[in-house]
Amino acid sequence: MVRIVLDAGHGGKDPGAVANGLQEKDITLAIVKHIGRILGEYEGIEVHYTRVDDRFLELEERAVIANKLKADFFLSVHINAGGGTGFESYIFNGNVSATTITYQNVIHAEIVKAVGNITDRGKKRANYAVLRETRMPALLTENLFIDNVNDAAKLKSEQFLLQIAHGHVEGMVKAFGLKKEKEKTKVTKPTKTQYDQEVDAAFEFLKQHGVVTQDRRNEPVTRAQMFLMLHRFAKNILKE
Template sequence: MSRIMRTWLMGLAMLVLASAVQGQESGFSGLARLDTAQSTISDTRHGLEVTLTLSQGVPYRVFTLDDPARLVMDFREVDWNGAQSGALITGARALGLRLGQIRPGWSRMVVDLAGPHMLEEAGLRIDRQSGAARLQVRLGREDAEGFAASAGTPDVPGWDLPAAVSAPVAPRADDGVFRVVLDPGHGGIDPGAEVDGTQEKDLMLIFARELREVLLRTGGFDVVLTRDADEFVSLERRVALAHRAGADVFLSLHADALSGARARGASVYTLSDSASDAASAALAERHNRADILAGVDLSGKDDVVADVLMDLARMETQPRSEHLARVFLEGFRAAGLPLLSRPKRHAGFSVLKAPDIPSVLIELGFLSNPRDLKNLRDAEWRAQVAQAVSDALGLWHDADAARAGLVRQ
């Protein structure tokens, strides 16, 4: 781990040098460009070598993650346009790669490794004349035990969590404002489902923004988005953002794609340890795996005591989530929206695990179904859905408040 942190500091030091040189000889842009013709990911005799040629030096960090084995490289910031897995990977020890924004101002490359490889060397060399930079990363083969011991995200506190607040957000139920957190699924390096050039991450961000406007125009709602740009937000951070906002309800927005085009219509999911069916289990696995594919370190997250406390909190919250799901489906039916067969489902979605916030995941339809895809692309249809969601939230809020009053009595 110390070697990785030295690599990170090396990148920062070299950036200072590059800035000084470029400040004298050329204009310095905050966004570096990748020269794909001069960049490769190739096998060596004893491992793997990554060579990335950039238009300028930028801060970076390099580390590996286990289960599955991945090499992760973060940059501040690189334009990945034109970069493709097939053009960069020339050997067999790299299985594939993903590129995108990991957080505002930071880009990420994740390389899937064919097996455990130890990070041996990483260095950034900068041409004093042009300011162009070349990052070289060398990895050597390692046994599984040694790799697992060395892999992990550099310990940079708060890297993927919202800024700490000075005090916990106090309950605000008495201010007359219903606080809704909208969670447009995927983003950045994680596109979600993709069909005919349409990506789930883009559609869900568009819909979340439109739904926010409907709720704000209705009045009585305060709306927070977990992301308002094409950026990656980890599942843990999404839940943390909801807590920070003091959310009264959390809505995760998605649109799936399946092989074949038969599945059609909206569905609403609540949290459960066991899935309602095999398709729901597979869907939850795909959603939860997004963090792994984007290079998030999920090791060291288990805490038995915390799990027990959260289970106790969910005993009160889960019935409210179930009621919320039913109200949504009733509203969708009343609005004449297409629904999936057995549209109320449940599975172990990580993003729904806030123990004290009623949370549901809404699948608006299937990109793999031509009629659903046409609807999802249609602004008028999305407006109809947004109004149905707004109406359902109002009904649920009134019923939930009345139920809470009875409990207090």
């Protein structure tokens, strides 16, 4: 079971970056909710959130939530600002596990692939509190620039936010080897053994020649039934 914590950046009195009629805190929450909902289609994963509504949380509180849960992965979703365009992701710039680096590589690639036609600003490292204070692999994504007119136009599209969410999910599916819930319930039809196939063929042959009528292959046979079968066999087959 993989336990993950989804962290929608900012919230409440902290709107995050604000531009082009958008507030970062609203977009991060929308993306995180999409991610959580889509992850619900997979088995072997437990999803937690630092917030599911418009409330303020200190950065340390976000890390504490994940640490208390002993989560396996922490994902913080943000929208960039400050002049630029495109997507970038961050892991802590201090000591990180090889797993953290792998997760960043895999998830970053899937987001860029899913969103398509955006500038890939690269895989970066920084001393962000949520990355530093969390005691598990942690990734922070900066999903386009709210203060860029073109990026903001995309961020206003629910369809686009869904695409971003799908990218995050695809990344986690690959990183954690997740399987869809339905795949579990699929019944695999047992294949017939060579023995069964031979019994099938024998029954068909004997039935065609009027030696037997019913396939009761696992039932015992009486001497009387055996006499009849041998008699029919001699009459119908040997005399042909």
